[in-house]
Amino acid sequence: MASGKPASGEDSLIARYFRPLATDPGAFRLDDDAAALKPDGSDIVVTTDAIVEGVHYLPGDPPGTIARKALRVNLSDLAAKGATPAGFVLTLALRTVDDDWLKPFAQALGEDAASFNCPLLGGDTVSTPGPAMISITAFGRVPRGKMVHRVGARPGDRVVVTGTIGDAALGLDILKGGAAAAALAGDAAAREMLTGRYRVPQPRNALATAVRDHAHAAMDVSDGLAGDLAKLCAASGVSAVIDTPSVPLSPAAARLVAQGATNLETLISGGDDYEILCAIPEARFEAFEQAARRAGVAVTSIGTIIAGAATPSFLDARGKELVLTRRSFSHF
Amino acid sequence: MASGKPASGEDSLIARYFRPLATDPGAFRLDDDAAALKPDGSDIVVTTDAIVEGVHYLPGDPPGTIARKALRVNLSDLAAKGATPAGFVLTLALRTVDDDWLKPFAQALGEDAASFNCPLLGGDTVSTPGPAMISITAFGRVPRGKMVHRVGARPGDRVVVTGTIGDAALGLDILKGGAAAAALAGDAAAREMLTGRYRVPQPRNALATAVRDHAHAAMDVSDGLAGDLAKLCAASGVSAVIDTPSVPLSPAAARLVAQGATNLETLISGGDDYEILCAIPEARFEAFEQAARRAGVAVTSIGTIIAGAATPSFLDARGKELVLTRRSFSHF
Numbered sequence: 001m002a003s004g005k006p007a008s009g010e011d012s013l014i015a016r017y018f019r020p021l022a023t024d025p026g027a028f029r030l031d032d033d034a035a036a037l038k039p040d041g042s043d044i045v046v047t048t049d050a051i052v053e054g055v056h057y058l059p060g061d062p063p064g065t066i067a068r069k070a071l072r073v074n075l076s077d078l079a080a081k082g083a084t085p086a087g088f089v090l091t092l093a094l095r096t097v098d099d100d101w102l103k104p105f106a107q108a109l110g111e112d113a114a115s116f117n118c119p120l121l122g123g124d125t126v127s128t129p130g131p132a133m134i135s136i137t138a139f140g141r142v143p144r145g146k147m148v149h150r151v152g153a154r155p156g157d158r159v160v161v162t163g164t165i166g167d168a169a170l171g172l173d174i175l176k177g178g179a180a181a182a183a184l185a186g187d188a189a190a191r192e193m194l195t196g197r198y199r200v201p202q203p204r205n206a207l208a209t210a211v212r213d214h215a216h217a218a219m220d221v222s223d224g225l226a227g228d229l230a231k232l233c234a235a236s237g238v239s240a241v242i243d244t245p246s247v248p249l250s251p252a253a254a255r256l257v258a259q260g261a262t263n264l265e266t267l268i269s270g271g272d273d274y275e276i277l278c279a280i281p282e283a284r285f286e287a288f289e290q291a292a293r294r295a296g297v298a299v300t301s302i303g304t305i306i307a308g309a310a311t312p313s314f315l316d317a318r319g320k321e322l323v324l325t326r327r328s329f330s331h332f
Numbered sequence: 333m334a335s336g337k338p339a340s341g342e343d344s345l346i347a348r349y350f351r352p353l354a355t356d357p358g359a360f361r362l363d364d365d366a367a368a369l370k371p372d373g374s375d376i377v378v379t380t381d382a383i384v385e386g387v388h389y390l391p392g393d394p395p396g397t398i399a400r401k402a403l404r405v406n407l408s409d410l411a412a413k414g415a416t417p418a419g420f421v422l423t424l425a426l427r428t429v430d431d432d433w434l435k436p437f438a439q440a441l442g443e444d445a446a447s448f449n450c451p452l453l454g455g456d457t458v459s460t461p462g463p464a465m466i467s468i469t470a471f472g473r474v475p476r477g478k479m480v481h482r483v484g485a486r487p488g489d490r491v492v493v494t495g496t497i498g499d500a501a502l503g504l505d506i507l508k509g510g511a512a513a514a515a516l517a518g519d520a521a522a523r524e525m526l527t528g529r530y531r532v533p534q535p536r537n538a539l540a541t542a543v544r545d546h547a548h549a550a551m552d553v554s555d556g557l558a559g560d561l562a563k564l565c566a567a568s569g570v571s572a573v574i575d576t577p578s579v580p581l582s583p584a585a586a587r588l589v590a591q592g593a594t595n596l597e598t599l600i601s602g603g604d605d606y607e608i609l610c611a612i613p614e615a616r617f618e619a620f621e622q623a624a625r626r627a628g629v630a631v632t633s634i635g636t637i638i639a640g641a642a643t644p645s646f647l648d649a650r651g652k653e654l655v656l657t658r659r660s661f662s663h664f
Contacts, residue, residue: 011563028481031567033409033551034379034472036479039371046453047366048421048469052460077365089380091423091467121378128384130462135423137380137469140366147368149360219365231343235363 010125013097017106021113021120024087035121037086042141044086047077053131057199058175063101064108065199066134071112073222074138076203076274080220082148082212083140085118085205091135093128116205142212150235152217153279157305159240160288162204162275162297164250165225169270170262171198183261190252197250201274207299210291211278218278224269227328228277229312233305236279240312242303244268244322268314269326279305342457345429349438353445353452356419367453369418374473376418379409382467389531390507391463395433396440397531398466403444405554406470408535408606412552414480414544415472417450417537423467425460448537474544482567484549485611489637491572492620494536494607494629496582497557501602502594503530515593522584529582533606539631542623543610550610556601559660560609561644565637568611572644574635576600576654600646601658611637 019030026036037044051070053059071088078085090109113119118138171194173180184191203220211218217236221228225247233240244264249257256262280288285301292299303312314322351362358368369376383402385391403420410417422441445451450470503526505512516523535552543550549568553560557579565572576596581589588594612620617633624631635644646654 028483032413032482034377034413034415034479036474037376037378039373039375039476041371043371044369044376045366046369046421046469046471048423048454049456050423050425050458050467052425052458052462054461055459081364081366083366089378089469091380091382093382093384093465093467122380124381124467126382126384127387128463128465129386130384130465131460133425133460133465133467135382135425135456135465135467137378137421139378142368144371147366150364151360 013102013125017102018120018123021106021110024119024121027119027121030122035089037139040141041144043144043147045078045081045083045140045142045147046137047074048135048137049073049077050133050135052133061199063105067105067109068112068200070134070136071109072201072203073274074136075116075118075205076201076220078138078140079203079205079208080148080211080218080276081140082146082208083142084208085116086139086141087119087121088136088138089121090123092123092125093133094125095128095132146212148211148215148218150217150219150232153232153236153238153305154216155238155305155307157216157279157281158285158301159229159242159303159305160278160280160299160301161221161225161248162207162299163202164248164253165273165275166253166267166270167194167197167250168272169267170253170256171195172272179261180256183256183259194252198272201272203274204276204297206295207276207292207297210288210295211276213291214280214284214288215278216281218276221273221275221277223271224328225273225277226268226314226324230327232277233312239306239308239310240303241306242312242314244314245317246300246302248298248300265322265324269324269328271328345457349434350452350455353438353442356451356453359451359453362454367421369471372473373476375476375479377410377413377415377472377474377479378469379406380467380469381405381409382465384465385463393531395437399437399441400444400532402466402468403441404533404535405606406468407448407450407537408533408552410470410472411535411537411540412480412543412550412608413472414478414540415474416540417448418471418473419451419453420468420470421453422455424455424457425465427460427464478544480543480547480550482549482551482564485564485568485570485637486548487570487637487639489548489611489613490617490633491561491574491635491637492610492612492631492633493553493557493580494539494631495534496580496585497605497607498585498599498602499526499529499582500604501599502585502588503527504604511593512588515588515591525582526584530604533604535606536608536629538627539608539624539629542620542627543608545623546612546616546620547610548613550608553605553607553609555603556660557605557609558600558646558656562659564609565644571638571640571642572635573638574644574646576646577649578632578634580630580632597654597656601656601660603660
């Protein structure tokens with residue numbers, strides 16, 4: 001204590017693991033009680049998402065993938081709102097300070113913070129007798145009034161999703177030893193791809209500007225495509241018709257559907273996709289597709305927004321409506 | 333589902349309890365995935381603090397006091413940084429949806445949000461198999477570059493605290509049936525005052541402007557005065573000498589010290605005070621005191637910042653240094 005530095009466990013934990021991530025001047029090296037976001041005339045978009053051990057990730061998941069997931073579920077919201085990442089604050093609730101866990105956690109978090117240009121601004125570490133929980137509040141910037149909302153989809157808009165749908169639900173099924181695990185027993189690469197999609201989402205921040213420029217409405221798909229589309233439609237006061245065979249699947253997911261190890265209903269109501277769902281006016285679709293190609297993000301038109309208040313319909317190849325018993329994941 | 337509204341438990345929970353609190357237009361009625369903070373040229377101060385059941389509050393505490401504590405520990409940080417509250421986002425991790433708990437929780441949170449002019453902007457509700465946790469990220473505004481830091485205290489500055497110190501530590505002791513409970517067995521009013529100080533902090537937001545106008549450095553006292561002063565001094569590269577008998581105590585705390593049911597060491601190293609600790613230059617002290625009087629907040633000068641890197645000294649009435657075995661609360 002001769003240095004005048006208080007040597008509490010919490011302070012040394014922050015200094016050792018998290019100070020190197022606090023590269024933004026507004027983080028004040030994590031030496032203060034608060035951070036500062038400087039105004040630059042843009043609106044600041046704020047989103048907050050927490051992940052809980054045993055709920056959003058599995059107790060044995062590698063610390064690095066937990067860190068990436070905690071940040072990326074928030075980055076995904078920023079992307080869907082058309083916002084450019086500006087930074088985040090972290091609340092970490094842990095049972096104990098375990099260096100073997102914290103070191104790879106902080107390192108992966110730092111790598112993602114750097115690659116998504118979203119620096120750590122501050123945080124809080126607390127002890128908990130229960131499961132670990134990582135709560136992140138992330139900030140992004142959009143030109144004034146340009147945040148993309150759930151409200152705004154109009155009849156005639158195309159319903160568009162990025163990437164592929166259902167992989168993360170299959171990955172979780174594999175990690176839990178479900179039907180997908182058995183069906184892919186001989187294919188380690190496919191198993192790894194799918195579990196990777198559950199553990200480490202690929203947020204579509206590269207597409208944020210295109211979403212802002214072209215989408216009438218957008219949100220990220222986190223609780224299942226069917227349920228999240230219903231939310232977007234409800235907020236916009238519209239409905240939608242989806243051509244379910246158009247929903248983009250990874251080759252592994254398509255194979256599992258063909259084998260009967262899963263079905264489309266499961267994939268479109270599973271969670272953790274972290275893809276962008278948006279409503280693009282027909283006249284802008286070509287420009288949006290081109291922008292997506294330049295950004296290196298696959299986009300697929302899967303249906304159309306229609307007038308009405310009905311829950312969106314998912315039609316099969318013969319135009320018959322699928323009956324969805326569960327549209328999305330809900331915590332309660 | 334005919335309305336087109338997805339009826340998940342999580343959505344109806346948010347709609348029922350938290351939408352009424354989302355009065356700011358930037359909250360978009362909690363219908364979106366993110367909130368927007370509008371620029372007004374000021375810096376946005378960001379702070380985040382979580383409270384965990386069984387760690388920061390007791391499992392049987394009334395839901396209303398838990399809500400107030402969760403928000404107020406963050407408001408206290410904003411006050412110490414000289415910031416005016418602008419809003420907050422809430423992450424609520426719960427085992428179950430219990431209306432008898434959520435209703436008074438949301439109501440008290442709404443009352444505090446209104447009275448501190450700090451509206452709910454957004455949030456996340458997640459299920460947890462473990463203890464409940466409430467994580468809040470709060471936002472405040474300060475004129476550009478005017479956030480008050482831990483860094484900045486200079487030799488000769490007065491060390492000043494608001495309110496009284498140690499009440500919350502005694503309140504916790506009472507709730508746990510400790511020595512203070514026995515000593516105050518016949519004094520329900522004193523017990524209630526002290527437990528109230530533990531359960532519901534009184535953040536000094538009324539003093540924020542005065543802190544911004546006059547303090548060289550400031551922080552809130554949350555982990556114990558002795559440890560927090562050591563942090564402020566370490567950040568500023570200075571030391572301090574404190575006249576321990578000057579540390580302001582409530583009449584109940586003073587009585588417990590006189591009776592030997594507690595001692596000054598315990599009070600200055602206890603946590604949960606949520607008072608402001610600041611370094612005020614001698615030439616500004618009178619103006620600061622006057623501003624505090626106008627704001628209705630008691631302030632007390634308890635010592636002096638000195639040069640050096642030694643841990644701050646707490647002297648007794650005879651000028652002898654107290655030996656502090658534990659200066660503050662640490663989670664790990």
